[in-house]
Amino acid sequence: MRLARRGAPGAEKPVVLEGDQAFDLTPLTTDIDGDFLESGGIERVREALAAGSLPVADIDGTRVGAPVARPSAVYCVGMNYAAHAAESGSAPPENLVLFMKAPNTVVGPFDDVQIPRSSSKTDWEVELAIVIGKRASYLDSREQSIDHIAGFTIANDLSERTWQLETSGGQWGKGKSAPGFSPLGPELVTPDEVDVSDLRLRSFVNGEPRQDSRTSDLIFDVPYIVWHLSQHLTLEPGDVIMTGTPEGVALSGRFPYLKAGDVVELDIEGLGSQKQVFA
Known part of the structure; x- marks a missing residue:
């Protein structure tokens, strides 16, 4: 569904x-x-x-919101594609890298996003996102993970790189939690609808291709992520986990950072697409 x-x-x-x-x-x-x-x-x-007991809804012309109401937590896996780790100047991680974003960063997939005041390095990141459907704590195996997943959607893990890496004090949160920095959606797709082990994910800026990879290239896959996080924290229903982004972001030095008027488009096979205008 x-x-x-x-x-x-x-x-x-x-x-x-x-x-x-x-x-x-x-x-x-x-x-x-x-x-x-x-x-x-x-x-x-x-x-x-x-x-057949549900009434038809007229949604023509209505805004598309994030497919899950404000989660209690937004967890993010860092450097989970080897090529992205390399373009960031890091070796692929041996252990899963975890950081968090403020839940109030979540917005709709087509909402305009404001570049933060004084920002010069706002960056895009297309990511597969997991939505938790059942509390997960100390799962016994990776195989149990699917029972705790409500579905999947698309996330744009927007980042301000100066705040994340240069003035961070060693933590990434400042560079990840500006207003509107987690466009989510358009839909919550249940696990029976899509095999997330090998989906194509792409991003474009002003119509020009940026990222183009597959979820099969994840270093830590979806079952491992949910199982591993459950060993360190309790995942609550409605929580969002962003699973990492592939190479092709502005941090690589190959592309300019975002400026007012830029249009970012993201798509993941089977999950739909997003589009944001930056102001």
Whole structure:
């Protein structure tokens, strides 16, 4: 299934998309959030669709919100593609690199993004994102991970590189948590709809290609990421995990950083696309 949230910021309504139709989920839930996911919401939607009990929703012209309401945490895996580690001046990590972004950075996939005041190195990063559906703590094996995943979506892990690397004090959070720095969506795609082990992911700036890779090149794959993080922290329903970005960002020195008026487009096979105008 493909779940989405449509409407103005703060007033999004949950829907499920089936072919070219959308169905209203408000008879089942007020939102797509951790409570909905933890309480078996996806299965209730599946049953309601099969029964034909959901009303049709008119979503034409409505804003596309992030497909999950504000998560309790946004976890990010750093340098998870070997070529990106190399362009960043680092060797591929032997251990999973973890950092966090502020949850209030999450915005819709087509929302305009403001370049932060005094920023000169705002950068793009296309990433596969995991949405947790069931609390995960001390999982016994990688094979258990899939039972704790609600679905997948696209993330743009925007970064201000000066703040991240030069004035960071050793932590990346300052360079990752500016307003609007986590465009998410357009849809939450359940695991039965897509095999995320080998998907093409790409980014473009002003129509010019930047990143072009496959999730099969991840150093730490999706099952390992969820299992590994569960050994160090408790993943809550609705939490988002960004799994890392491939080579082709401005940090490489091959491309200019973003400026006002630039348009960034991202797509991941099977998950849709994003587009942001930078102001």
